[in-house]
Amino acid sequence: MQPIISINNLNKKYLGGFEALKNISLEINKGEIFALLGPNGAGKTTLISIISGISIASSGEVKVNNYDVIKDSLKTKSIIGLVPQEVSIEQFETVLGTVNFSRGLFGKKNNPAYVKGILKQLSLWEKRNSRIIELSGGMKRRVLIAKALSHEPLVLFLDEPTAGVDVELRKDMWNIIKNLKKKGVTIILTTHYIEEAENIADRIGVINDGKILLIEEKEFLMKKMGKKILNIFVNKPLDIIPNSLTKYALKLSADGKTLTYTYDINKDRTGITMLLNDLSNEQIQLKDIQTKQSSLEDIFVNIVKE
Numbered sequence: 020m021q022p023i024i025s026i027n028n029l030n031k032k033y034l035g036g037f038e039a040l041k042n043i044s045l046e047i048n049k050g051e052i053f054a055l056l057g058p059n060g061a062g063k064t065t066l067i068s069i070i071s072g073i074s075i076a077s078s079g080e081v082k083v084n085n086y087d088v089i090k091d092s093l094k095t096k097s098i099i100g101l102v103p104q105e106v107s108i109e110q111f112e113t114v115l116g117t118v119n120f121s122r123g124l125f126g127k128k129n130n131p132a133y134v135k136g137i138l139k140q141l142s143l144w145e146k147r148n149s150r151i152i153e154l155s156g157g158m159k160r161r162v163l164i165a166k167a168l169s170h171e172p173l174v175l176f177l178d179e180p181t182a183g184v185d186v187e188l189r190k191d192m193w194n195i196i197k198n199l200k201k202k203g204v205t206i207i208l209t210t211h212y213i214e215e216a217e218n219i220a221d222r223i224g225v226i227n228d229g230k231i232l233l234i235e236e237k238e239f240l241m242k243k244m245g246k247k248i249l250n251i252f253v254n255k256p257l258d259i260i261p262n263s264l265t266k267y268a269l270k271l272s273a274d275g276k277t278l279t280y281t282y283d284i285n286k287d288r289t290g291i292t293m294l295l296n297d298l299s300n301e302q303i304q305l306k307d308i309q310t311k312q313s314s315l316e317d318i319f320v321n322i323v324k325e
């Protein structure tokens with residue numbers, strides 16, 4: 020696949036000497052949804068700001084569509100749309116006015132049909148003549164997306180697009196993002212909601228303390244690192260786990276009603292058959308069993324901890 024962004028040995032030291040990015044190398048493929056995960060202060064916004072040309076790297080190279088973000092900044096900026104982490108928009112301007120203004124900043128001719136299209140897609144068309152101050156928080160977030168899309172960018176950065184929005188709007192956002200991908204837009208988003216990456220990302224990058232810890236296809240990551248969990252609900256609460264079952268490293272719930280077994284689906288033998296046999300030998304009667312795939316969240320917490 021062809022990269023639309025290539026980052027090579029990027030470093031960022033802020034005034035005062037704080038190293039926010041340490042030797043980052045990363046390629047973003049054309050048309051993908053890339054989710055950047057990492058705790059507060061990991062360097063996500065710093066990285067996005069450098070690619071978008073808002074902040075300047077201390078060393079290293081960033082190319083967008085083969086243009087250097089410093090030498091050809093006008094070109095790279097026209098390719099990029101940025102939805103910033105902080106909501107900051109002109110409160111007294113109208114929705115339509117502010118989106119048209121953003122487009123104008125890039126020297127693009129008026130295109131009422133295009134602007135109408137994005138406002139409709141973001142369910143803002145009815146509010147086009149409202150002033151920003153009259154909108155709800157979620158609507159303001161959508162205005163930020165409309166602004167970022169106003170100049171028809173090839174690459175869209177969303178810095179925590181769904182922080183503080185309700186479940187409904189979060190799902191709307193995911194649909195909006197997936198639709199943009201269908202139109203060929205490359206999307207890079209940062210998020211604290213692992214569920215978000217799990218739902219929409221093609222690839223995932225984990226950043227912590229200014230360093231990239233991992234870059235992987237989401238499906239692969241979940242398969243490779245994912246464990247499965249078997250919950251066994253017993254008829255009569257247990258006081259302890261019988262000795263004959265210690266080899267399974269089971270966990271017993273506080274109420275004694277649930278045994279939890281963790282196994283690796285990629286292994287030839289999961290140990291489930293033997294476990295069920297041994298339970299029956301111990302005369303433990305089962306009420307129900309349930310299996311669960313460990314989530315990206317478990318995987319993420321493990322990576323950052325290590």
Ligand SMILES: Nc1ncnc2c1ncn2[C@@H]1O[C@H](COP(=O)(O)OP(=O)(O)OP(=O)(O)O)[C@@H](O)[C@H]1O
Binds near residue numbers: 057063104
């Ligand atoms: N202008 C600045 N001057 C000095 N240090 C800064 C500046 N901006 C950010 N930093 C520091 O760089 C580090 C990375 O910050 P950044 O905003 O990139 O983190 P982040 O991953 O986006 O975090 P969050 O999830 O909280 O948004 C932090 O330790 C932050 O304090």
Ligand SMILES: [Mg+2]
Binds near residue numbers: 104
């Ligand atoms: Mg940030």
